[in-house]
Amino acid sequence: MTNDIPDIVIGRLPIYLRELNSLQREGEKTNTSSHDLGRRLGISSAQIRKDLSHFGEFGKQGTGYNIAYLVEQISEILHLTKEWNVAIVGAGYLGHALAHYNGFQHRGFRIVCVFDSDPKKIGQQMGDFVVQSVVELETTIQQAHIAIAILAVPIDVAQEITNRLVEVGVKALLSYVPVQLMVPEDVKVSYSDPVVQMQRMTYYLNP
Amino acid sequence: MTNDIPDIVIGRLPIYLRELNSLQREGEKTNTSSHDLGRRLGISSAQIRKDLSHFGEFGKQGTGYNIAYLVEQISEILHLTKEWNVAIVGAGYLGHALAHYNGFQHRGFRIVCVFDSDPKKIGQQMGDFVVQSVVELETTIQQAHIAIAILAVPIDVAQEITNRLVEVGVKALLSYVPVQLMVPEDVKVSYSDPVVQMQRMTYYLNP
DNA sequence: TAGATTGTTAATCGATTAACAATC
DNA sequence: TAGATTGTTAATCGATTAACAATC
Numbered sequence A, B: 001m002t003n004d005i006p007d008i009v010i011g012r013l014p015i016y017l018r019e020l021n022s023l024q025r026e027g028e029k030t031n032t033s034s035h036d037l038g039r040r041l042g043i044s045s046a047q048i049r050k051d052l053s054h055f056g057e058f059g060k061q062g063t064g065y066n067i068a069y070l071v072e073q074i075s076e077i078l079h080l081t082k083e084w085n086v087a088i089v090g091a092g093y094l095g096h097a098l099a100h101y102n103g104f105q106h107r108g109f110r111i112v113c114v115f116d117s118d119p120k121k122i123g124q125q126m127g128d129f130v131v132q133s134v135v136e137l138e139t140t141i142q143q144a145h146i147a148i149a150i151l152a153v154p155i156d157v158a159q160e161i162t163n164r165l166v167e168v169g170v171k172a173l174l175s176y177v178p179v180q181l182m183v184p185e186d187v188k189v190s191y192s193d194p195v196v197q198m199q200r201m202t203y204y205l206n207p
Numbered sequence C, D: 001t002a003g004a005t006t007g008t009t010a011a012t013c014g015a016t017t018a019a020c021a022a023t024c
Helices: A007-026 A034-041 A045-053 A067-077 A093-100 A134-143 A155-167 A194-202 B007-026 B034-041 B045-053 B067-077 B093-100 B134-143 B155-167 B194-202
Strands: A064-066 A084-089 A109-116 A148-151 A172-175 A188-191 B064-066 B084-089 B109-116 B148-151 B172-175 B188-191
Touching: A007 A034, A007 A045, A007 A067, A007 B194, A034 A045, A034 A064, A064 A067, A084 A093, A084 A134, A084 A155, A084 B194, A093 A109, A093 B093, A109 A134, A134 A155, A148 A155, A148 B194, A155 A172, A172 B194, A188 B194, A194 B007, A194 B084, A194 B148, A194 B172, A194 B188, B007 B034, B007 B045, B007 B067, B034 B045, B034 B064, B064 B067, B084 B093, B084 B134, B084 B155, B093 B109, B109 B134, B134 B155, B148 B155, B155 B172
Parallel strands: A084 A109, A084 A148, A148 A172, A172 A188, B084 B109, B084 B148, B148 B172, B172 B188
Antiparallel strands: none
């Protein structure tokens, strides 16, 4: 099962998918074109056609792409036709926000558990969940076949929690902790650090 | 003041800076090398040297880079020697989490105000702030000379709020709203969408 | 001095774009 | 049919890497 498709192409598919979903919700038309999509996203039409051509032929000359069909195809490519169970680790302010976020639904993910180590938080209701003790992390994750976890813990325990998650089979991590994590080769990590994002912009601002 | 340096190089500087800060906190040595830094970040040493060479010569043959000096230099390059005032728009769960986040301090940013349109939230204490009415957005942002805003509002008002922020001089936006925003050319936008980040990883997972 | 590591060059590798035949 | 738009090719553009003289 070799994989030739560049990461950077994979990285754009969710953006295409999101825009297509938004076109669907607008409901003004059933078709779109690479030119139309590109204009909306600030991407060249050639790039969109090239990206999609890695996976097959989804359009028709003259009429472009059927929106619903393309949504379906990209969803399959990204393995989003089933829902993925997701664990949140850390029930601080951020874990709280994530547990209440309803943007996961219909986009391929379902939060199924929230962990914390603070006895004051354990057992408390948080959105639709009861905060579980981090002691139960291993058993819960294995029983629910969870492959994806969101890290919202303090920086000093991030690597240890990561190790424990990897140990029980988590293969994808979305980390909000501002530190580089060490994981085996077959585990994906995606980072979200608001400060890093803002620092990338200040370079261009007049001080 | 032409600008030849690739965005992708600018994008790595905050990562270097974060790792250097972490080396400083460890306090085990005063110097590092491109090889050492690269190993910690999973980046080639050649790339680190090349990136830095765009801005000057910060190292010494044989001994590498003085950590404190390189921190200082990168901070200057990224315009982080002063603190930037930042506004948060949206006092929902996410705005709440951001208002309480203490990771902005010492990394170049200071949250100075939080806005919401919900009368039940306006006037309430949130962390160190009192939630202000979004009606006051324009006057407050102009008076505090705010150039950076964080968007944590519902999707249907995101573009309208963006327009208002741009109108009063905001030049950099960190948006947590899962939609493409339209802004003038001189305004930078950085997006954070957990679902997009997770969808980029599911491609690589066994369904 | 000997070992280490920089900054830089040239080669390699990879991604984007322009252009167009094919065809709906 | 005429107009529009795809998928693909080749050309261009840009980023990464390997290698090494310079030198601390």
